[in-house]
Amino acid sequence: MLKTKTYLKILFGTLALLFALAIGYAYYFIEHYPPPFTNRISLDAKLKYIRNKIDVNKVDTFIVGSSIGLNNVIGSILEKESKVVNHAVNLSVYEATTLEAEQLIKLTKTFPNLKRIIYSAQYSDLPHPWRYENFDAKTYIGFMNHTLSWWRLLKFYFKACNNLLFCYERSQKWKREHMQPDKFTSLLFDHTCSVPLKIYKQRGVGGRWYLPHPPIMHGESFRAIARMAKEAQKRGMHFYVAHQPYRPELYKKHKSVRDGVAYFDEKVTKAISEYNGTLIKLQNLPLNNSHFADRTHLNDRGSAIGTKAIAQAIDTTEKEK
Numbered sequence: 473m474l475k476t477k478t479y480l481k482i483l484f485g486t487l488a489l490l491f492a493l494a495i496g497y498a499y500y501f502i503e504h505y506p507p508p509f510t511n512r513i514s515l516d517a518k519l520k521y522i523r524n525k526i527d528v529n530k531v532d533t534f535i536v537g538s539s540i541g542l543n544n545v546i547g548s549i550l551e552k553e554s555k556v557v558n559h560a561v562n563l564s565v566y567e568a569t570t571l572e573a574e575q576l577i578k579l580t581k582t583f584p585n586l587k588r589i590i591y592s593a594q595y596s597d598l599p600h601p602w603r604y605e606n607f608d609a610k611t612y613i614g615f616m617n618h619t620l621s622w623w624r625l626l627k628f629y630f631k632a633c634n635n636l637l638f639c640y641e642r643s644q645k646w647k648r649e650h651m652q653p654d655k656f657t658s659l660l661f662d663h664t665c666s667v668p669l670k671i672y673k674q675r676g677v678g679g680r681w682y683l684p685h686p687p688i689m690h691g692e693s694f695r696a697i698a699r700m701a702k703e704a705q706k707r708g709m710h711f712y713v714a715h716q717p718y719r720p721e722l723y724k725k726h727k728s729v730r731d732g733v734a735y736f737d738e739k740v741t742k743a744i745s746e747y748n749g750t751l752i753k754l755q756n757l758p759l760n761n762s763h764f765a766d767r768t769h770l771n772d773r774g775s776a777i778g779t780k781a782i783a784q785a786i787d788t789t790e791k792e793k
Contacts, residue, residue, distance in 0.1 A: 501633060506520045507632035508635075508642065509632045511604075512566060514565045517650075518563055518565075519616060521661060522563075522582070522665065525663070531561045532585055533547070533557045533558075534561060534577075534586055534589045535562040536573050536591055537591055541593070543666075544778055545778070546662060546664075547561065547662060549783070554783035556587075557786065562665040564592065571696045581609075586709055595732045596768060656671070668775055672771060681766055684722050685729075687728050687729070689735065701743065701747035701749035705749075710789065711748075711750070715733070716768060717774075719764045719768070720760065754782075
């Protein structure tokens, strides 16, 4: 029978070893994968990327929205095509509602020299007045611009990585689900955190290709867009709403889609006009099925065309003003 002293040495030695292994794995995970700071992996990945890769003092253009912003507005192309956009950052997040996009706009304070905000959307983003719970904009800003104290940074990492099993499961899915350019879950960023999709075949997309969204839009969504425009004007920035195109065959076939697009344009124009906002309509671009990944997401061919049109609209607008 082990003596009590020997038993305690073994016990505490084992616990110390397990603790060291846990700390070591947490460090490895933080280095190689996006820690779960939030409940949105696309936002987690962007917080880390911006902290490590982007000079926040150079950013002058902020892109926000759901995946329709993530995939349809390519920041690197915007920088190349526009005369006034020099450094863009895309903080669009999977499935973000309009009110969640409004929350994401709080993160613009990360970038002290911002000149414009682009909200990229389609009417399918507006049905629900959902907001993020526990959205800690102040901490996210401090993390991205390196102003968190070492103690707050340590707490931020510890809170994110206190469930090592979840972190392990995320690491196992990361390459398979998020490092593939031909998946809608791709997080293969360009240098601005935009994600050009390389999806060219309708096979496998299912209803996302041929079933239109119902034209349901919540009034609070339009009020949120008005507040975004007001905030931008207050801070001396240009505010743009890029109304992304619906797949032309669906647009022509379904009156409900045409009515939804028209209603969006009408309500957004009214919401932002008081604050000198600009609506950029993209429905009439020369696009066909080869430019779409599904009914509203453009692939890299389509997003290049759409982003060039946004660049031209920005240059025209800001030249006039």
